[in-house]
Amino acid sequence: MSRVSVEQQTVCLPSAPHVDHQHPDRTPRPNSVQTYVPHAYQETRAGHVLEKAELTRPRFQQMNMKEMTVKTEETSASFTLHSKPTRSKRQRLSSVASAIRKRSENRLSFKAPQRPPLSREPPIWATSRQEICETLDYFRSYQSGVYSSDGLVKGYLLSAFGSERDIFHLGGRFIVSHGGGKSESVLQSRVGARHQLAGDQKITDRSVRALMRNYEESRPLVLLADDKYDKFPYDLSTPGSVYPYIVLGFFWIPYAWAEYEAPSTDNQSVVRWKFAFQWCEEQGDPWWTSSPYADEAGATNSVSNFLHHNEKPSSTIVSPGKRFRFRDEELCIDCMKTSPSVYKQGWICLNPCCGAFWTLKHGGSPTILDYSESFLQLISPTHPNISLANLKPSLISEAPDGIATGLPFSKGWHCKGCGRLACRSDWKCWKCPHCNKEHQVEDRSMAPHEFWLQRPSRPIMHAEIGRYSGIRSERPAIIHSTIDGRDEAIHRLTYVLPMNRGKIHLVLGNPRANSRANEAFRLYQEEAKSGGLELRRYALRTHRLRGPMLTNYFSQNSGEPYQYVSGTGQTVPFDKASKSVIAALAIIKERTQKALGCEVPFNEILTAAYMESQKMSFHSDSEIGLGPVVASLSLGSMAYMHFRMKNSQQREKRSSQIDLTLTLRHGDVVVMEGAQVQDLYEHTVSPVNFRIAATARCIGPNHSYYKT
Ligand SMILES: O=C(O)CCC(=O)C(=O)O
Numbered sequence: 001m002s003r004v005s006v007e008q009q010t011v012c013l014p015s016a017p018h019v020d021h022q023h024p025d026r027t028p029r030p031n032s033v034q035t036y037v038p039h040a041y042q043e044t045r046a047g048h049v050l051e052k053a054e055l056t057r058p059r060f061q062q063m064n065m066k067e068m069t070v071k072t073e074e075t076s077a078s079f080t081l082h083s084k085p086t087r088s089k090r091q092r093l094s095s096v097a098s099a100i101r102k103r104s105e106n107r108l109s110f111k112a113p114q115r116p117p118l119s120r121e122p123p124i125w126a127t128s129r130q131e132i133c134e135t136l137d138y139f140r141s142y143q144s145g146v147y148s149s150d151g152l153v154k155g156y157l158l159s160a161f162g163s164e165r166d167i168f169h170l171g172g173r174f175i176v177s178h179g180g181g182k183s184e185s186v187l188q189s190r191v192g193a194r195h196q197l198a199g200d201q202k203i204t205d206r207s208v209r210a211l212m213r214n215y216e217e218s219r220p221l222v223l224l225a226d227d228k229y230d231k232f233p234y235d236l237s238t239p240g241s242v243y244p245y246i247v248l249g250f251f252w253i254p255y256a257w258a259e260y261e262a263p264s265t266d267n268q269s270v271v272r273w274k275f276a277f278q279w280c281e282e283q284g285d286p287w288w289t290s291s292p293y294a295d296e297a298g299a300t301n302s303v304s305n306f307l308h309h310n311e312k313p314s315s316t317i318v319s320p321g322k323r324f325r326f327r328d329e330e331l332c333i334d335c336m337k338t339s340p341s342v343y344k345q346g347w348i349c350l351n352p353c354c355g356a357f358w359t360l361k362h363g364g365s366p367t368i369l370d371y372s373e374s375f376l377q378l379i380s381p382t383h384p385n386i387s388l389a390n391l392k393p394s395l396i397s398e399a400p401d402g403i404a405t406g407l408p409f410s411k412g413w414h415c416k417g418c419g420r421l422a423c424r425s426d427w428k429c430w431k432c433p434h435c436n437k438e439h440q441v442e443d444r445s446m447a448p449h450e451f452w453l454q455r456p457s458r459p460i461m462h463a464e465i466g467r468y469s470g471i472r473s474e475r476p477a478i479i480h481s482t483i484d485g486r487d488e489a490i491h492r493l494t495y496v497l498p499m500n501r502g503k504i505h506l507v508l509g510n511p512r513a514n515s516r517a518n519e520a521f522r523l524y525q526e527e528a529k530s531g532g533l534e535l536r537r538y539a540l541r542t543h544r545l546r547g548p549m550l551t552n553y554f555s556q557n558s559g560e561p562y563q564y565v566s567g568t569g570q571t572v573p574f575d576k577a578s579k580s581v582i583a584a585l586a587i588i589k590e591r592t593q594k595a596l597g598c599e600v601p602f603n604e605i606l607t608a609a610y611m612e613s614q615k616m617s618f619h620s621d622s623e624i625g626l627g628p629v630v631a632s633l634s635l636g637s638m639a640y641m642h643f644r645m646k647n648s649q650q651r652e653k654r655s656s657q658i659d660l661t662l663t664l665r666h667g668d669v670v671v672m673e674g675a676q677v678q679d680l681y682e683h684t685v686s687p688v689n690f691r692i693a694a695t696a697r698c699i700g701p702n703h704s705y706y707k708t
């Protein structure tokens, strides 16, 4: 072993990589400074590059083969050999020198290419991750770049932090990317952005495993790209032509292999799985390569045709033409597994479990690698009988049973006018935020008795008290009242928080006492449909995703302004409030008065409307200046309301235990009594199906709204 010092660092340079065949995991991997020049010299830590002129043979010889000074762009580095190198070492040194030089040249000559803007609107595009996930069945992953379902990848997002040799080749018909997470990334957290270093990808990792299944079974998947993916030939964020997310189309995976790769900031190489994606020719030409006027010119073989007109799945298969060839692979005699022939520099075993992984046939780890000519050619498709579905989500034109609050109706939509994907943000209709196109579906109102017949997944219990919650229930009370000349008897259940910190009352509705609740429910549906009550999903103020993130329910605020979701600008004062809100307020006031024995001067109502599968996440109604009583009326479907302690330390110990669950049914009113109910606890509501809730509060002069 020879010792070479580079600046202040000293590293050992093995003459050949030691491969532990018994324990491949222990085979030394190239460390950061050796990654691409693993058996000889290092680049300086900051990635300084060597100047071409400094690494010439005469200079090398002049140093008596014992010392060599090389200058980088910003500093100079001194390489000292402690013994005169042998001939073979000299050869290695010069090959390393040329490798460094080549890399240096690449870096010196690299300028982020100016890309032109797209000259046409993409057939499918979006501005936020939520728009994609709520609209497309083939990409529903909010965090990861790989979306899989049933062990197969449906959608794959090309984004920033590409890896070495990622390519967008043949106009995008042949793309290489690294799959499966653990790549270098920026994580958004409560405390800000954090740089996440890359780690080894394993074949057992969920995403890699799923991509491998697509590869093995030749299952096509959909590639998407965002504006941070710099291999796409068009700039997706040029002013006037901003498309943060685009759908490229169907691809299949002709090659999958593993490499060692040096992350730019880490000090250790990592195993990275690479996948080649080949355009599915059934789609015609990629839409970004076809002219913007191709549709009008009557082109029959463009993906825009496929995307626009192909309502039925296509089963046309392109027969292997002469530009296709067959897969080129070689068998490794160490692991008896085949690896594809990827590189110009020769075949390498690309199985990371093999002792010979990442070792050239004639020994040594690869330094600079390039793809071979043959690898870069399209290969003959191996998915003969798989038909591709239409990538454009279809528009719902009618509600089959007249009910338009089911899951498909809360999903986003694809605007046929401009290609934009958008969340459903208005209750009244779908609206395109780009071209303002609207789409509405005729439906009917639901009657409360339809929900009384609802069969819940678990037995209905009015309340479940957590074992260690310290909450106790009071003896149920029957409250009598006379409404519209009729006697009503209703039950009140009361739950007392530990140390008498507050009470939660559940005033039960029932079919005999629900006439006003029924009317409020009818009015709500009517006004929501006509737009008399503007129910909308508002953007959350804090979240960790890209683009706006809307609440998972629709809401409207009446009375005094309330900050919680909509901000204060959208509030309708009580004297202009819709009939439904006024009807709900009357019920809440009356029931609360009966429950507490005193009147509460509610001056604000937040109406929340939930379609199937929507919910309100954990929160507390604890804005500064809110009165100590909060009461809410439930209409429509049954729902579960869970309470838990806010203190996260306590919660962790008790593994996010729920302290109290109330089952809310049509006509029920929950009254939260005492400021500490909000200060110490938080609550969430999960409706079983379509539901409307009206929550009333007292907003005092100390409320943050009055202070601003
Ligand atoms: O949907 C519900 O019943 C509760 C709504 C709620 O918690 C709120 O508006 O703060």
Ligand SMILES: [Fe+2]
Pocket: 619, 620, 621, 683, 695
């Ligand atoms: Fe709440």
